Amino acid sequence: MDALYTAVATANGREGRTVSSDGRLDLQLAFPQALGGNGEGTNPEQLFAAGYAACFASALGAVGRAAKVDTKDASVTAEVGIGKDGDDGFGLTVTLRVELPDSLQTEAGRALVEQAHAYCPYSKATRGNIPVALVIE
Known part of the structure; x- marks a missing residue:
């Protein structure tokens, strides 16, 4: 398959951040409370x-x-x-x-x-x- 579009994002773990290569996505990550985290970020x-x-x-x-x-x-x-x-x-x-x-x-x-x-x-x-x-x- 030849890709028509490729999304690129980098994360440094479930309790860090994730950022897309174009900067449009820049989110704080956190474990949900149900998994023992503080839930103060997306997952x-x-x-x-x-x-x-x-x-x-x-x-x-x-x-x-x-x-x-x-x-x-x-x-x-x-x-x-x-x-x-x-x-x-x-x-x-x-x-x-x-x-x-x-x-x-x-x-x-x-x-x-x-x-x-x-x-x-x-x-x-x-x-x-x-x-x-x-x-x-």
């Missing part, structure tokens, strides 16, 4: 959730346009969980909550969400690596 799970939600919403728009279906009133909320895995380390889980307008609360709407999941680069990257649940609301 990688929040950043991943924000990116995945945005990417999935964009994918839903793309498949909607291809099907000539208006998805502009849809929204996506990503929940990224972190916990101990069976290998003495940590693993992630994702739940994507897709809020569809009433007009898409049908099997056709469900099919669009499934198509977006097949199309979205984040979904492709996570497929087979972490569990991703799709919930239509």
Whole structure:
């Protein structure tokens, strides 16, 4: 694959900062309180959730346009969980909550969400690596 765009960011740990190469992203990082931190900064799970939600919403728009279906009133909320895995380390889980307008609360709407999941680069990257649940609301 030839990359059309490459994002670059540098971090110095979960309790430090992360900065993008263009300076547009410059965030203080901190462990969440649930993991023993002070919670006074963002964390990688929040950043991943924000990116995945945005990417999935964009994918839903793309498949909607291809099907000539208006998805502009849809929204996506990503929940990224972190916990101990069976290998003495940590693993992630994702739940994507897709809020569809009433007009898409049908099997056709469900099919669009499934198509977006097949199309979205984040979904492709996570497929087979972490569990991703799709919930239509």
